[in-house]
Amino acid sequence: MVSPSKRVAQLAAVKMEACTTENAPENEEIRHTRFGSSSEAAKLDEDEIRYLSGKPYFDVVLSKSHISPTFGLLFPASMIRELPRATVPAVLKNGGKTWNMSYCGGGVRPKLDSRWKTFVADNNLKIGDGCVFELMESTGTNLVFKVMIVRGDIPTELQELIDSRGKSGNTPIVLD
DSSP states (O other), X not given: OOOHHHHHHHHHHHHHTTOOTTTSOSSHHHHTOOSSSHXXXXXXXXXXXXXXXXXXXXXXXXXXXXXXXXXXXXXXXXXXXXXXXXXXXXXXXXXXXXXXEEEXXXXXXXXXXXXXXXXXXXXXXXXXOEEEEEEEEEOSSOEEEEXXXXXXXXXXXXXXXXXXXXXXXXXXXXXX
């Protein structure tokens, strides 16, 4: 199991390392992986770190509201400026697969429709996993996002502590 701090570092690497195609290594095999060998990369395709192409993107570390009964994915203000203010078809792409859903951009809080739940289930997403959504196409009538998933396996003891805090005044979240 990879530590949560290493997963956060991987997500930060995608976000902060200027991971654009022009800065990516020349070798195609190296460019799409950060593993020691190509066979290791093939086995761990879901953990693959891919370079961003320079298009608009946003990232999110998944919480309970993203992956349980409400299954909501709201878009940050920085991304909303890039998206239509209407309900349009949207496609999420990850690992060679696609998920069709609708982007509901006409309301106050733009979001993906209830088919986001299928993406969550099919990819076995959990609290603490990170997702990077890169906007590959936005025509005003269609959206396509490339999604990279970074697993955030949180140890059970830490998750229990996280889950037990902040639910009432008797169990506050304390920041040191």
